[in-house]
Structures are given as structure tokens and as C-alpha cells.
Amino acid sequence: MRTDDLSTRESLRLTVRTATDSVRDAARYATSWLVLCSVLTIAQAFLPGAQVVLLQQLINALTSSDQAPLWGPLLGLTAVVGLMYPMGQVYLASTHRMALRLRLRYRSDLAFAIARLAPSRIARPDVGAALTASQTATGAIDHVAGKVLQVVGAGITSTVLCAVVWRIDPVAGLLIVAALLPTVLAFTVIARMEAREWPAVATFERAAEYATEQLVQQRPATELAVLGSGPKVAATVAARRGEAMRVLDRMIGTAMRMELVAALGTAVIFGAALVALVTGGATGADAAAAVAGAISGLNAIRLCGYAVGVIITATPQATIYRDFLATARPAEPQSVTREAASVRLEHVSYTYPGAAEPALKDVSIHANRGELIALVGVNGAGKTTLINVLVGLLTADEGRVLIGGTDADELTETERLGYVGLLVQEFGRFEFSLRDVVALGRPGPVTDDEVYRALSSAEAEVFTRRLRLDDQLGQQWGGTGISGGQWQRLALARIYLRDAAVWILDEPTSAVDAEAEREIFAGLRGSGADRITIVVSHRAWTLREMDRIYVIDDGAVVEQGTYASLLADQGSRFAAIFTDQELEVERGAARSR
Numbered sequence: 001m002r003t004d005d006l007s008t009r010e011s012l013r014l015t016v017r018t019a020t021d022s023v024r025d026a027a028r029y030a031t032s033w034l035v036l037c038s039v040l041t042i043a044q045a046f047l048p049g050a051q052v053v054l055l056q057q058l059i060n061a062l063t064s065s066d067q068a069p070l071w072g073p074l075l076g077l078t079a080v081v082g083l084m085y086p087m088g089q090v091y092l093a094s095t096h097r098m099a100l101r102l103r104l105r106y107r108s109d110l111a112f113a114i115a116r117l118a119p120s121r122i123a124r125p126d127v128g129a130a131l132t133a134s135q136t137a138t139g140a141i142d143h144v145a146g147k148v149l150q151v152v153g154a155g156i157t158s159t160v161l162c163a164v165v166w167r168i169d170p171v172a173g174l175l176i177v178a179a180l181l182p183t184v185l186a187f188t189v190i191a192r193m194e195a196r197e198w199p200a201v202a203t204f205e206r207a208a209e210y211a212t213e214q215l216v217q218q219r220p221a222t223e224l225a226v227l228g229s230g231p232k233v234a235a236t237v238a239a240r241r242g243e244a245m246r247v248l249d250r251m252i253g254t255a256m257r258m259e260l261v262a263a264l265g266t267a268v269i270f271g272a273a274l275v276a277l278v279t280g281g282a283t284g285a286d287a288a289a290a291v292a293g294a295i296s297g298l299n300a301i302r303l304c305g306y307a308v309g310v311i312i313t314a315t316p317q318a319t320i321y322r323d324f325l326a327t328a329r330p331a332e333p334q335s336v337t338r339e340a341a342s343v344r345l346e347h348v349s350y351t352y353p354g355a356a357e358p359a360l361k362d363v364s365i366h367a368n369r370g371e372l373i374a375l376v377g378v379n380g381a382g383k384t385t386l387i388n389v390l391v392g393l394l395t396a397d398e399g400r401v402l403i404g405g406t407d408a409d410e411l412t413e414t415e416r417l418g419y420v421g422l423l424v425q426e427f428g429r430f431e432f433s434l435r436d437v438v439a440l441g442r443p444g445p446v447t448d449d450e451v452y453r454a455l456s457s458a459e460a461e462v463f464t465r466r467l468r469l470d471d472q473l474g475q476q477w478g479g480t481g482i483s484g485g486q487w488q489r490l491a492l493a494r495i496y497l498r499d500a501a502v503w504i505l506d507e508p509t510s511a512v513d514a515e516a517e518r519e520i521f522a523g524l525r526g527s528g529a530d531r532i533t534i535v536v537s538h539r540a541w542t543l544r545e546m547d548r549i550y551v552i553d554d555g556a557v558v559e560q561g562t563y564a565s566l567l568a569d570q571g572s573r574f575a576a577i578f579t580d581q582e583l584e585v586e587r588g589a590a591r592s593r
């Protein structure tokens, strides 16, 4: 949704929606606090009106010659004045506690919504921006329900005051209600400005947060510190935050000017109400009572303006948050599919948006159950793109993908992903407990035995033997630090645990030492009879055991065959890529003989 060309009507509609959604959420997730806050709001709302009536009675009792009761109004007035402050404090604390519960709910809902995002959407810039904006929004929208109550309270206060003062002087009564108008009008203008400017703030903040993460996260931070380039990234953070600050500054300036004009308007109307009271022929007692009540009522009315402001300010953020939640994929539980007879890509072409050249050109590959297949090619040849099309993270422009004989387009994204165990080049280093790091391999519960088996299959048992499954990994959490190759073996353990029909391993041993690499590939060969294994590898010797190797060059399959047959053809692309490595391996083997 474009928020910059919203009409006043539309922004008002969104503001009302934000208000009602927030109260509905409070009713659901913080019921008792909403009830308490509502009761306090209503009670507080009647205090200024009660003050007028009681003051009127008290002054009348003091000044009239007949024996009007004195103690009743005096005690009542004491109670009203005495209650105003403590009631206000309890109300404030209660709205905070309600907001805490709502924030927890909003943050949890957002985490689950993000977790449900289809992988194909995660990398999209618009989704990334909405995600960051939604995260920021949770800190702004949690207070909205409390502010709605404040607005309702101010409405009641004005109405009661109007009714009470009306009896003394109708014009003054009406003017007291009219004192609300400048504030409401000012905040309507502020709302439009906020809706227009806020997305720009979110974009700058997102860029700043990304750069900050690079300074904070252990790995990039260490790299930057070693390079001595941290200050360059810090300068980016400062620049982006500066841009955000300038937009915010402009917004606050405009809001401040509007609020001042509104405050002036309110003061003028209020003054007019006072003049009406004094000149309208009210008795001294009535006028004094009305003035005192109106003064304390004015405070509630001012707070109402502020509350409307908070709701309006939160509206663009709340709209982004709720739209994000609404478009997150419904929670369709993934289940892992263990068998597929074959996988095929047929005449697949793909061009990245905005790219001049296709990254894949008429690519056809196939793999049957039990086969170990390799994709090889130089950097940028198209291997990762091919994998992403196979998995469904990218959609082919032409051609089709068949999994187990079914056109993958006929599967839902969740069903399709359920067939796959994907180990990407940039595998996750999830710094949780050892058990959790491995258990992430598949949805649903995982037993300790399964975790141990997966660790053993991925050649990770050796270094995890000294750890317990509950041990925290990652030094920044006070846990155990482990090496890059060990992290990669844990990532492979997740794939073993998942045990899906099609394993796609993008350089699964790039960080692993030669001995472990040999064992890992022997393990893949030995245990792969029931699955399809597709490996991207840059190391010649790992390709010897492959049933078929596809050589990708400049987005096309230029050769296919076994290691021996491809290498035998001296003029082949494969030979050009691997001959040097092969000779190196042979020399190494000769030396060790």
C-alpha cells in the first residue's frame, strides 16, 4: 500500500481501524487489564463534572442563609480532589502493564509470521523493509489501546462537563466541548504527514540497522576489526541514522507547530467559555464552580489531543504491521517427504530481474533414486541459480521442474520444500544449544537418539563428544566456540536428521579438512541408496564417485558424464577446469606411495 497518497478519509479510516484493532487485541490478550483501565477511565472521566457540582453545592452552602448541608459536598470534594492524582497514577501503571502484554503478543505473533514466510519471499527487498518496519511498529502500537481509552475518557469528561456547565450557561457548556476541536483537527493534519513521511524513516532505519549488525555480530565484526574498517561501516550507520533523524526532525517540527496552533485555539475557546460564564449572568458560586471544573477538565481534553496524536502516529506503523501479518503465509505445517523416484529439470531458463543475460539457458538435468549427482562449473556459472530453481526459491521463466514425476508447479511451496534437504553455501551458524542446532533439521519433535545419530553420520561426533546436548554454542553467549568446519558438520547433521528424499548440498565440505571430507563423501555414498543426492563441488577428487557429473558453463549444461569419461576428453570444459587439480592429486598420491 502506498501511504503517501492517502486521502484524509482513508487516513482517518486507517486511524479508526488501528484504534479498534488495538482495543480488540487488548480485550483478547490483556482482558483483566483492559477492564481495570476502562473502569478507571470512566471513573476519572466523571471527576471534573463531579467537582463542578460539589463546588457549586459547597459555595451555595457557605453563602446561602438557609441551612444547606455543608459536610456532604465538602467530603465529596475532598474525595474527588484526593482521588484525582492516585487514580491517575494507577491508571498510568495499568495501561503500561496492559501495553507490556500487548507488546509480548505483537512480538511473538511477528516472530511466528516471519518464521512462516515462504523462502521465495524472504530475499525480496519490499518484504525486508516491511519486516523491519513491523518490528519497529511493535514498540509503537502496544500503547494504542490505552490511548483509545484516554480519548473515550476525554469524550466522557467533555460531555459530562458540558452537561453540568450547560445548566449554568449553555454557551459556556458548548464551548467547553468545542475546545476539543482544534486538537482533533491538528492531529488529522499531523496524521497525513506521518503517513507520508514514515516509510522513508523506516527505510533509513533499516539500512542503519543492517550496518549496525555488521559491527555487532561476531563474525563480520571480527573481520571488520581485523581490516581496521569498522569506522567506515560506522560512518554508514551515522549517515543513515542522520537521514532518518532529518525526516523525523521535520515531522516533529511540523507536529509541534500544529500542536501549538491547536493549543492556542483551545485556549481561545476556553477563554470564550469563561467570558460566557462571567457575562452570562451566572451567580458567583456557579461561575466559580464551572471555572474550577473546566480547568481540571481542560487537562483531560489536552491529554485527549496527545492520545489522538499517539494513535495517529502509530497508524502507519500499525498498518504495515497488520498488513505484514495478514500476508504472511498461513501456518501450513511442513512434513518431510522421504521418497521420490526422480528429479528432473526440463529445458529450464531463468533471467534475474534486470539482468541483461540469462543465468540459466535451456538447462536439462535428471537424477534418479540412489544416484549421486554433481554440478560443477566455475564461479558464476549458474549452479546456485539452478539449485534455487529446483527447490522453488526462483521460478523458471521457461521449462519445468518434475519431482517424483509430478510437475513441481502442482505442489504447494511447503509440499515442495518437504522433499528437499538443502545445505547452502552460507549455512546457518545457529548459536543455540547443541541439541537445538541439530534439531532444527526438521519441523516437529526430535529425540536425543536421532540427534546423536545425525551427529555421527555427519562426522560431527568426534568434536561433540566432549559436549552435552544442552551445551550452548557460541562464545558471545558464554558458550563453546567451534571452528568453521565444525559448524559445517553440524549443518550437515541437520540434513541427515531431516532425511528428505532429495539432498542438495552446495559445497558441503568447503570448510572441512581433507580427512573429514573423505569420510563425509564415503558416508554420503554409503547411505544414499534411498535418496537422490545432488552435490555442488569444486574439488576434483570428490567427483570420482559420482554417478553423473553435469558441467555448467555460462548458464548452460555443456557436458555430462562420469569423472573418468569427462577427464578422458582432453578438449572438454571439465578437463580444462579440473586437469590441474587432478594432476595435483595424482602427484600427492604418488608422493604418499
Ligand SMILES: Nc1ncnc2c1ncn2[C@@H]1O[C@H](COP(=O)(O)OP(=O)(O)OP(=O)(O)O)[C@@H](O)[C@H]1O
Residues within 6 Å of the ligand: 352, 353, 355, 359, 377, 378, 379, 380, 381, 382, 383, 384, 385, 386
Ligand atoms: N540475485 C541475483 N541477481 C542478479 N544476478 C545474479 C543474482 N544471483 C546471481 N546472479 C548472477 O547469475 C549468474 C549465476 O550465479 P550463480 O550464483 O548461480 O553462480 P554459481 O555457479 O553458483 O557460482 P559460485 O560457484 O560462485 O557459487 C552469475 O553471473 C551471477 O552474477
